[in-house]
Amino acid sequence: MNPTPTIGVLALQGDVSEHVGALEHAGARAIPVRRRSELESVEGLVLPGGESTTIDKLLRIFELHDPLRAAVKDGLPVYGSCAGMILLAERIEAGIEGQRTIGGMDVTVRRNAFGRQVDSFEADLDVAGISDLPGGAPVRTVFIRAPWIEEAGPEVEVLARIPERTTDGSPVRVGAGKIVAARQGRLLATSFHPEITGDSRVHALFVSMVAAG
Ligand code: GLN
Numbered sequence: 001m002n003p004t005p006t007i008g009v010l011a012l013q014g015d016v017s018e019h020v021g022a023l024e025h026a027g028a029r030a031i032p033v034r035r036r037s038e039l040e041s042v043e044g045l046v047l048p049g050g051e052s053t054t055i056d057k058l059l060r061i062f063e064l065h066d067p068l069r070a071a072v073k074d075g076l077p078v079y080g081s082c083a084g085m086i087l088l089a090e091r092i093e094a095g096i097e098g099q100r101t102i103g104g105m106d107v108t109v110r111r112n113a114f115g116r117q118v119d120s121f122e123a124d125l126d127v128a129g130i131s132d133l134p135g136g137a138p139v140r141t142v143f144i145r146a147p148w149i150e151e152a153g154p155e156v157e158v159l160a161r162i163p164e165r166t167t168d169g170s171p172v173r174v175g176a177g178k179i180v181a182a183r184q185g186r187l188l189a190t191s192f193h194p195e196i197t198g199d200s201r202v203h204a205l206f207v208s209m210v211a212a213g
Helices: 016-025 036-041 052-061 065-073 083-088 201-211
Strands: 006-010 029-033 044-047 078-081 089-093 105-110 120-125 139-144 148-152 157-161 179-184 187-190
Touching: 006 016, 006 036, 006 201, 016 029, 016 201, 029 036, 036 065, 044 083, 044 201, 052 065, 052 083, 078 083, 078 201, 083 089, 083 105, 083 187, 105 179, 105 187, 187 201
Parallel strands: 006 029, 006 044, 044 078, 078 187, 089 105
Antiparallel strands: 105 148, 120 139, 148 179, 157 179, 179 187
């Protein structure tokens, strides 16, 4: 058990510095990862949001695709947010021609699932392992052209879903009941961006997964 693990943030595209800040706030040492040697030096890795098709291309250009795939297979703890969730999925719906993922999580993810009408939105969500702790409040979440998990295999633990109803009781129009946070072993994925809200509890959950080894 290492209480201050070194965690990398894949730094090819996306909001890297916000993740570095949230990880440090949650008690880890955080470093950007662009090379294989950096990947080999970390005990866990965050895949930030951005554009999954671009990150996929950059992973191949930087020769990180295969090493990352191998690291996930070997049990490296990885947390993927938004585009990062897409990268962790074994299967994608609405991907572009030839789009590949790192995989590891037995889920089918739908890209840009919430559609144009609700491109981006915020919500307070119950997240298992966080808001159900004593004194835990719902997590403020930000969704930006976000994916959702369409279908999850038996090994996948569902941590959060879009609720069926809003707090005033009206039915949620898009995505009601869809999975937006999940865990499978050492892999954690959220459709939303927790790094831009100032609430580092999702990062703290990931740091504890890394620290547990
Ligand atoms: N829509 C993006 C994709 O398909 C993800 C958006 C995000 O990471 N904020 O990769």
